[in-house]
Every structure is written in structure tokens, then in C-alpha cells.
Amino acid sequence: MVYVIRRLLQAVFLALVMSFLVFTGIFAVGNPVDILIDPEATQAERVRLIAQLGLDRPFHEQYLIFLGNVLQGDFGNSFVYNRPALGLILERMPATLELAFAAIVIAVVLGIPLGMYAGLRPGSAGSQAVMAGSILGFSVPNFWQAIMLIMIFAVMLGWFPVSGRGQVGEFFGVRSSLFTLNGLQHIALPAINLAIGHLALVIRLARSGTQEVKAQDFIRFARAKGLHESRIVLVHLLRNILIPIVTLVGMSFGGLIAFAVVTESIFAWPGMGKLIIDSIRQLDRPVVVAYLIVIVVIFIILNLLVDLLYSLIDPRIRLDGAKQ
Amino acid sequence: MSETAISAAASPDVTPPPERPVWRIIRDFRKSPLALFGLALLVVIIAAAFLAPWITPQNPYDLRSLNIMDSRLAPGEVGFSGISFWLGTDGQGRDMFSAILFGLRISLMVGLIACTAALIIGLTLGLIAAYFGGRIDTIVMRLVDLHLSFPPILVALILLAILGRGLENIIFALIIVQWATFARMARATALSERGREYVEAAQSLGLSQTRILFGHLLPNCLPPLMVLYTVEIASAIALEATLSFLGVGLPATQPSLGLLIANGFQFVLSGQYWISVFPGIALLLLIVAINLVGDRLRDVLNPRNIT
Amino acid sequence: MSLLEIDNLQTHFFTSGGVVKAVDGVSYHVNRGEVLAVVGESGSGKSVTGLSVMGLIDAPGRVVGGSIRFDGREIANLPSHEMRQLRGARIAMIFQDPMMTLNPVLRVDTQMVETIHAHRDMPKQEAWALCRDTLGRVGIPAPDERMCAYPHQFSGGMRQRVAIAIALLNKPDLIIADEPTTALDVTIQAQILHLMQGLVEEDGTGLVWITHDLSVVAGFADRVAVMYAGEIVEQATTDGLIEAPQHPYSRGLIGSVPSRNRRGARLAQIPGGAPPAVNRPVGCRFAPRCAYRMEGCAAPQVLRDNVRCWRAADLPAFEEVLA
Numbered sequence: 001m002v003y004v005i006r007r008l009l010q011a012v013f014l015a016l017v018m019s020f021l022v023f024t025g026i027f028a029v030g031n032p033v034d035i036l037i038d039p040e041a042t043q044a045e046r047v048r049l050i051a052q053l054g055l056d057r058p059f060h061e062q063y064l065i066f067l068g069n070v071l072q073g074d075f076g077n078s079f080v081y082n083r084p085a086l087g088l089i090l091e092r093m094p095a096t097l098e099l100a101f102a103a104i105v106i107a108v109v110l111g112i113p114l115g116m117y118a119g120l121r122p123g124s125a126g127s128q129a130v131m132a133g134s135i136l137g138f139s140v141p142n143f144w145q146a147i148m149l150i151m152i153f154a155v156m157l158g159w160f161p162v163s164g165r166g167q168v169g170e171f172f173g174v175r176s177s178l179f180t181l182n183g184l185q186h187i188a189l190p191a192i193n194l195a196i197g198h199l200a201l202v203i204r205l206a207r208s209g210t211q212e213v214k215a216q217d218f219i220r221f222a223r224a225k226g227l228h229e230s231r232i233v234l235v236h237l238l239r240n241i242l243i244p245i246v247t248l249v250g251m252s253f254g255g256l257i258a259f260a261v262v263t264e265s266i267f268a269w270p271g272m273g274k275l276i277i278d279s280i281r282q283l284d285r286p287v288v289v290a291y292l293i294v295i296v297v298i299f300i301i302l303n304l305l306v307d308l309l310y311s312l313i314d315p316r317i318r319l320d321g322a323k324q
Numbered sequence: 325m326s327e328t329a330i331s332a333a334a335s336p337d338v339t340p341p342p343e344r345p346v347w348r349i350i351r352d353f354r355k356s357p358l359a360l361f362g363l364a365l366l367v368v369i370i371a372a373a374f375l376a377p378w379i380t381p382q383n384p385y386d387l388r389s390l391n392i393m394d395s396r397l398a399p400g401e402v403g404f405s406g407i408s409f410w411l412g413t414d415g416q417g418r419d420m421f422s423a424i425l426f427g428l429r430i431s432l433m434v435g436l437i438a439c440t441a442a443l444i445i446g447l448t449l450g451l452i453a454a455y456f457g458g459r460i461d462t463i464v465m466r467l468v469d470l471h472l473s474f475p476p477i478l479v480a481l482i483l484l485a486i487l488g489r490g491l492e493n494i495i496f497a498l499i500i501v502q503w504a505t506f507a508r509m510a511r512a513t514a515l516s517e518r519g520r521e522y523v524e525a526a527q528s529l530g531l532s533q534t535r536i537l538f539g540h541l542l543p544n545c546l547p548p549l550m551v552l553y554t555v556e557i558a559s560a561i562a563l564e565a566t567l568s569f570l571g572v573g574l575p576a577t578q579p580s581l582g583l584l585i586a587n588g589f590q591f592v593l594s595g596q597y598w599i600s601v602f603p604g605i606a607l608l609l610l611i612v613a614i615n616l617v618g619d620r621l622r623d624v625l626n627p628r629n630i631t
Numbered sequence: 632m633s634l635l636e637i638d639n640l641q642t643h644f645f646t647s648g649g650v651v652k653a654v655d656g657v658s659y660h661v662n663r664g665e666v667l668a669v670v671g672e673s674g675s676g677k678s679v680t681g682l683s684v685m686g687l688i689d690a691p692g693r694v695v696g697g698s699i700r701f702d703g704r705e706i707a708n709l710p711s712h713e714m715r716q717l718r719g720a721r722i723a724m725i726f727q728d729p730m731m732t733l734n735p736v737l738r739v740d741t742q743m744v745e746t747i748h749a750h751r752d753m754p755k756q757e758a759w760a761l762c763r764d765t766l767g768r769v770g771i772p773a774p775d776e777r778m779c780a781y782p783h784q785f786s787g788g789m790r791q792r793v794a795i796a797i798a799l800l801n802k803p804d805l806i807i808a809d810e811p812t813t814a815l816d817v818t819i820q821a822q823i824l825h826l827m828q829g830l831v832e833e834d835g836t837g838l839v840w841i842t843h844d845l846s847v848v849a850g851f852a853d854r855v856a857v858m859y860a861g862e863i864v865e866q867a868t869t870d871g872l873i874e875a876p877q878h879p880y881s882r883g884l885i886g887s888v889p890s891r892n893r894r895g896a897r898l899a900q901i902p903g904g905a906p907p908a909v910n911r912p913v914g915c916r917f918a919p920r921c922a923y924r925m926e927g928c929a930a931p932q933v934l935r936d937n938v939r940c941w942r943a944a945d946l947p948a949f950e951e952v953l954a
Binding site for chain 1: 470473474475477478481482484485558562565566569570571572582585589592593597600601604607608611612615
């Protein structure tokens with residue numbers, strides 16, 4: 001309990017620091033007045049608009065007002081859409097989360113078996129192909145992969161649509177494009193694109209984990225007990241290599257959401273990433289700030305979740321440390 | 325018995341003169357054909373990029389040499405002006421081969437400048453943190469941890485959101501993204517080196533702290549940092565290409581590979597693949613070559629692997 | 632017919648540095664209810680012999696020759712699914728380091744129940760009860776609670792008891808114990824020895840006890856096989872070996888054990904180290920370290936009257952050497 005509270009306090013502090021940094025950065029440089037206000041406008045109109053947006057007040061006042069509003073969930077209105085910035089982000093969040101989730105599933109479901117195979121049969125042709133593929137996955141820049149995926153699977157073969165999100169289905173109150181065939185077709189390419197880098201990473205982790213664990217005495221003992229090979233691999237080995245992989249998955253979920261910026265822009269996926277890129281280009285300050293704060297919060301929550309998951313998988317780790 | 329042993333040890337032909345480490349590194353490096361291939365590829369790419377103005381058939385940014393009649397020619401076709409375009413042309417009739425070499429030039433330059441600056445900053449801060457320890461160490465490392473807990477692309481996006489597009493801005497953003505990685509590595513190596521005898525010896529000789537830091541500690545921390553440096557150049561180039569592709573990096577007047585790929589993206593849908601594919605292959609080759617060399621350097625410089 | 636008969640077993644490892652003949656012509660046998668101690672220094676091939684019996688030799692290693700007969704049936708190079716049915720059911724093995732033999736992320740009951748279910752169908756509750764009773768049998772207090780614990784919640788000695796319980800679950804005919812007490816404190820060592828002695832007596836199990844420490848098995852084993860550099864150099868009853876070791880290596884082993892009736896005497900030691908396994912001498916492998924070495928030792932040695940030394944009969948009696 002003490003542990004959880006300490007972690008939460010740290011998280012709040014971190015969020016405060018980040019809000020200050022982001023706000024300062026954006027306050028210090030970009031000047032939205034020039035973009036927002038019609039250059040033809042009269043001086044009086046300009047002054048009125050600036051006052052209306054609160055841009056004439058001293059810096060610290062602006063920050064305090066901003067902070068007060070943020071605590072009430074008010075990040076200000078988007079300069080471009082003239083709607084609450086937080087609302088804009090939240091309504092695009094499901095699309096991004098769904099994409100990141102699909103990518104993680106692909107990376108784990110494909111990566112663990114491939115990595116374990118490479119670890120169990122090192123030197124075999126299949127395992128070398130897997131490793132060469134994972135090195136390539138690391139090296140090919142994400143955005144170019146996306147273009148190649150579109151070129152090959154959407155344009156040349158025509159198996160998947162080029163862009164967009166497709167139909168959204170509802171299942172137990174959760175709305176997602178994972179529940180319709182059309183939605184799945186649309187999400188396939190972007191999810192694969194987002195997954196490839198992590199797939200390569202999961203493969204490497206699973207492989208090195210397998211190589212390390214399979215040499216352990218308890219695997220030999222399990223074989224001495226006469227267990228089936230399948231049980232040794234699927235229970236004894238898998239449970240032991242899962243720990244670093246869960247860490248990676250947890251840690252990288254945030255990274256995936258950040259990297260979704262690239263994937264979403266190319267596949268025109270209507271998520272937070274595409275919104276942030278558009279907002280940066282249009283100097284839509286409130287949306288950028290809100291996005292960053294939301295991302296920081298997501299990161300903090302994810303780190304907490306990973307720590308909790310750890311203790312479930314590895315009995316040797318107990319959160320309080322005092323017990324046991 | 326013992327006498328012969330001593331005389332044998334003292335005779336010069338029994339103990340060969342120690343090999344200089346540089347030669348050992350070069351000798352070990354050559355043992356991997358894959359790494360040699362990477363190195364050769366890298367040399368060719370760098371030479372081509374460096375010599376681009378002299379070896380390309382046209383200057384892709386001299387508008388007078390472009391002919392709109394040549395636009396979107398497929399690879400191998402001969403243009404209106406009589407030049408054959410081996411890699412095709414883009415929407416403005418620009419020779420892709422020339423454009424790629426000029427793009428490589430910009431990509432390499434950005435990566436090199438940003439990484440070198442990040443290396444210098446990170447190295448200095450890391451060494452200072454490790455050498456002085458205490459509060460300075462805490463402050464620097466807290467900053468590094470905070471920094472590294474966010475994905476690089478996010479940090480770069482924020483900075484470019486604030487600063488806007490531009491060559492200086494993207495270099496600055498890349499430096500900010502990368503210094504922390506170098507600082508952490510420098511601190512870790514310096515910490516393990518600080519306990520060695522030669523540092524104590526230098527201290528007891530009364531050498532100045534700057535002298536110990538940069539004259540003694542620094543050279544011993546360099547090998548692992550050089551490995552990191554090569555690999556980070558690759559990731560800087562990839563990140564710059566990504567940001568330029570997204571339209572928040574380099575301006576259209578400085579077309580790096582990322583921008584070339586972005587320009588070609590619209591044509592991919594209509595089947596004119598070469599405008600996007602060839603710059604991408606160039607980028608891929610560059611990154612793979614750097615990573616192959618870096619991987620091998622890591623093996624060769626790792627003191628545990630010395631045979 | 633003996634329970635286990637190993638005849639001229641050869642297990643080699645094909646490494647890039649050459650063929651390592653870890654086991655190079657080993658023969659021994661164990662009867663039901665009998666305890667055979669296999670003694671030798673590390674690298675002598677005693678553990679590899681045990682693993683060969685279990686069919687647990689991994690690449691680049693392979694059983695290349697000889698026979699292993701278990702209960703009258705040849706089991707060297709048995710198809711892997713048939714070998715699996717034997718392992719853990721009729722032949723069980725216990726390993727050296729109890730910290731490493733249990734899977735750290737699985738509960739003890741999981742690791743026990745799966746051992747039963749790998750070999751026979753039994754309702755889950757029945758299997759669980761059997762496991763709990765076996766834990767009690769090996770002297771683990773409060774077995775009901777301990778079943779649900781994880782390995783890290785046990786001490787080293789207790790973990791080895793769990794491993795022994797797992798070995799006993801399917802009532803094996805033969806147990807191979809590979810230095811099961813080496814990693815434990817001396818007092819715990821004695822407890823485990825005592826426990827094992829009782830258990831094999833009760834069940835009439837054959838036991839191969841692999842160790843590098845002759846003093847551990849002195850009061851416990853029926854017979855001793857001494858291994859050196861991949862082969863057996865001497866076999867005898869425990870008392871016979873301790874009273875009158877024949878082979879110079881056995882003499883060295885026994886001479887190096889501190890003993891009560893030789894207080895104050897200087898401890899003997901065997902000079903030098905075992906020859907490398909890749910390139911062994913053609914003749915007697917112990918010759919380079921042997922005090923009785925002479926020219927004839929360069930010829931290959933055979934096991935004669937259970938001693939692999941052509942001069943065994945000529946050597947001075949062991950008591951005279953000690954005096």
C-alpha cells in the first residue's frame with residue numbers, strides 16, 4: 001500500500017513537471033496570434049482576441065490559470081476546431097489504443113513462438129531465417145515499411161484497403177473495429193506496421209530467454225521427471241521467459257502509442273497520433289499540450305501496471321518487499 | 325631448474341613486443357565477412373554522397389536542368405533531353421539517382437553533426453557526473469532517467485512543434501534526443517574506470533582534475549562510446565527521415581531521403597513505385613551498413629571477447 | 632539378474648575442440664535394494680554416466696557404444712518416447728543443486744502433480760493427496776501448507792527433500808542421485824543421507840549415489856565404484872575398499888580422508904590434476920600422477936579382479952604405506 005501511494009505521489013510530481021516544461025516550451029516560442037488572427041484584422045480586433053484567449057497576461061498567471069483549468073479537465077478550446085481540446089483527444093483515443101493493442105498482440109503472438117523456436121533450435125535454417133528477419137525488422141525505418149506494405153498488399157495484391165478505419169462493431173459495450181470483418185481488414189496493415197519493430201524485439205528477447213532457461217537445472221529435472229516435451233516447453237520454459245517479455249510489452253505500449261503517430265499519418269488512421277501531427281503543423285497549442293499531458297498520464301499508469309503484473313508472474317517479487 | 329626458467333622468461337624472443345590495440349581491432353574486425361561487406365558498403369555510400377555534385381548526371385535542385393516533360397519516367401527510360409534515367413524521375417522530372425545522392429548527403433550530414441554534438445555533451449556530463457558523484461551525479465542522472473522514459477520520437481515532435489521546421493531545428497532536436505543515451509553510457513563506463521589504479525595514481529601525483537578527467541578517464545571510456553556512436557548515427561538518420569517524412573523536419577528546400585520518400589508516397593498508389601522505393605532502399609542500405617559495422621565493433625571492442 | 636547393468640558404456644561429446652570422451656568404457660551394476668556409490672573427482676565422467684542411463688545427454692553429446700540394461704531390457708538409445716515413459720516412473724534422478732532443480736515460478740504442488748500425471752491417470756485430488764503424503768514422508772513439516780508454496784520459500788535442505796519426494800512419487804525401481812548433498816551444510820547432509828537410506832530400505836529401491844566425497848558414503852553404500860578420467864579404476868565392497876584399496880588412485884583418495892586413528896599424521900595428497908579429456912594418455916590414465924609408475928604403465932590397462940592396474944598385486948599393502 002505504502003508502495004502504491006509513493007508511486008502515485010511520484011507520478012503526480014512527474015505530471016506537474018512535464019506540464020510546466022511543455023507549457024513553458026510552447027509559451028516561449030510559437031505565437032498562435034499570427035496564425036489565428038486574420039492578418040487583415042484591425043488592431044482593436046487583435047487586442048480583443050488576444051485578451052479573449054488570455055494571451056496578454058504575464059507568463060506565471062497564464063500557467064496558473066492553465067493548471068487550474070487542467071485540474072478541472074479543461075485544456076482550453078482547440079484553435080482550429082474551436083472545441084474542447086481534451087474532448088478531441090479522448091474521442092480519438094479508442095482508435096489509437098485499438099491499433100496499439102492489435103500491434104502488441106501481433107508482436108507477442110508471433111514473436112514468442114518464433115523466438116522460442118530460434119532459441120530451441122539454434123543453427124537450424126529456420127532459426128537463422130527468423131533472426132535475419134528480426135535484424136531487418138530493426139533496421140527498416142517504420143514509415144518506409146508502411147509504404148512498402150501499402151504498395152505490396154494494398155496496391156499490387158489488393159488484399160487490404162489502403163487507408164482508413166473501416167466499420168466499428170460493438171461487443172459488450174466496447175466499440176472497436178476489431179469486431180467487424182471490414183474493420184479487421186482495415187486494421188491489418190497498420191497494426192502489422194506498428195508491430196514489426198516490437199516483433200523483432202520480442203523475438204530477440206524470447207530467443208535469448210529460451211537459450212538461458214533451457215540450460216537451467218530445473219529444465220533437466222523436469223525432463224528427468226519424464227514430462228512430455230510439450231509441457232516442458234509450454235509451461236516450464238514459457239513461464240520463465242515471460243517476465244522480461246511482459247516488461248517489454250508494458251514499457252513499450254507507451255512507445256507504441258507515440259510511434260502510432262507515423263503509422264496513423266500514413267494509413268490515415270483517425271487516432272490521437274494523426275491529430276497531434278495535424279495540430280503541430282497548424283500550431284494548435286491547446287491540443288498539443290493536452291495530448292502531451294494525456295501521454296504522460298498514460299505512461300505513468302502503464303509503469304504502475306507493469307509493476308503489478310510482475311508480481312503476478314514472478315512469485316519471488318512482492319511489491320511491499322517487507323512481507324516474505 | 326629455476327635458473328633456466330628465469331633466463332627463458334627474460335630472453336627477448338620468448339616475449340614478443342605487445343601488439344598495438346589498434347592493429348588487434350583491425351585484425352579482429354576483418355574476421356567477419358559480413359562486417360567487411362557493411363564497411364565496404366558504407367564507404368561506397370559515403371563516397372557517393374560526398375562526391376554527389378561531381379558524379380550525378382544532373383543537379384536535381386537547379387531548376388534549369390529539370391524538364392517537366394521528363395516527369396515520372398520509369399527506371400531506365402531515356403528522357404526528353406537525352407539523359408537516361410536509371411532510377412526513373414519524380415513528379416518534376418528530377419533524376420532519382422541524383423536526388424538520392426543529394427539526399428544521402430543531407431541525411432548523413434544531419435546524422436553526423438547531431439550525433440557528434442550529442443556525444444560531446446553526453447560524454448562531458450557523464451564524465452563529470454561519474455567523477456564528482458554526489459549531488460551533481462544525482463541531478464544529471466535524474467534528468468537522464470526522465471529523458472529516457474519518453475520515446476525519442478515524442479521528444480523530437482514536441483521540440484519541433486515548438487521550434488518549427490528547419491535544418492538547425494532538427495539538428496538541435498536530435499541532439500536533445502540523444503545526449504542522454506551517451507551521458508548514461510559515459511557515466512557507467514567512467515564509474516567502473518574510476519576505481520582503477522591509474523586514476524588513483526594520477527590523483528596521488530597531484531594532477532589537476534580536468535587533466536585526470538580528459539587526459540586519463542576519457543580515453544579509457546571511448547571504446548564503448550564509439551560503438552554507441554555508430555549505432556546512434558543510424559538511429560538519428562532514421563529519426564530525421566521519419567520527421568521529415570511527417571513534414572515536421574527538414575523544409576522542402578533541403579530534401580533529405582525522408583522528404584523524397586514522402587514526395588513519392590502519393591505516386592505509390594498509382595503504381596509509380598520508384599519515386600518512393602529507391603530512396604527507401606538507399607536509406608535502408610545506409611542504416612544496415614552502419615549497424616553491421618557497429619555490431620562488429622561491439623564484438624571487437626568488448627574486452628571480454630579478446631582472445 | 633541385476634536391476635541395472637552398464638557394460639562398456641561410451642558417451643562422447645563432439646565439440647569443435649575435438650571429441651571429449653567423457654565416459655570411455657564404464658561398466659557397473661546395481662541390484663534391487665542395493666546402494667552403489669560412484670566416486671570420482673569432477674570431470675571423471677560419473678555424472679555423465681548417470682545422465683546416459685536417464686537418456687538425458689544433450690547435443691553435442693551422444694552415447695556411442697556399450698549397453699545399458701535396465702530390468703533385463705536394453706535402454707541405451709531407446710526411442711525418446713519410450714525413454715520418457717521410463718524416466719521419472721521407473722528410474723528417477725536427483726540433482727546436485729536444490730536451489731536450481733525446482734522451477735522458480737511454479738508452485739510445489741504443480742511440480743509434483745505433473746510428475747504423476749506424466750505417467751498415469753489419477754484424479755487430481757487423489758494425486759494431490761499422494762503428493763502431500765510423500766512430502767510428509769520425506770520429513771517436511773505441515774505438508775498441507777507447504778504444497779502451495781513456491782520453491783524460494785524453502786531452505787536448501789527442504790528443497791532437496793522436495794526433489795527427493797518428487798523422485799519417489801511414482802515408486803521408481805532405481806534412483807540415481809547426483810551429488811545430492813554436496814551443496815548442503817554438513818548437518819543437513821547427514822539428515823538427507825539418513826532419510827535416503829531409510830527410504831530405499833523401505834521400498835527396496837536400487838540407488839546409485841554419485842559423489843566426489845568418499846567419506847559421505849562410507850557408512851551407507853554397499854559397494855563403491857571408483858572412477859577416474861572416464862573409466863572405472865576399481866570396484867569393491869565399501870568395507871573392502873576402505874580397508875584395502877588396490878588401485879594407486881583409490882589409495883590416494885582414501886589416504887586423503889582425515890581419520891581418527893591417524894591423528895597428527897600428515898594428510899596424503901595426489902599430486903597434479905586429471906588429464907584433459909580430449910587427449911588422454913594411451914596407457915594407464917593415472918600414470919602421470921602415480922607414485923608407482925614404471926615403463927609398463929604406458930600399455931593400455933584392463934580391469935582385472937575389479938582393479939585397473941597391472942601392478943596391483945605387486946604394490947605394497949595399504950597399511951604399510953600408511954605407516
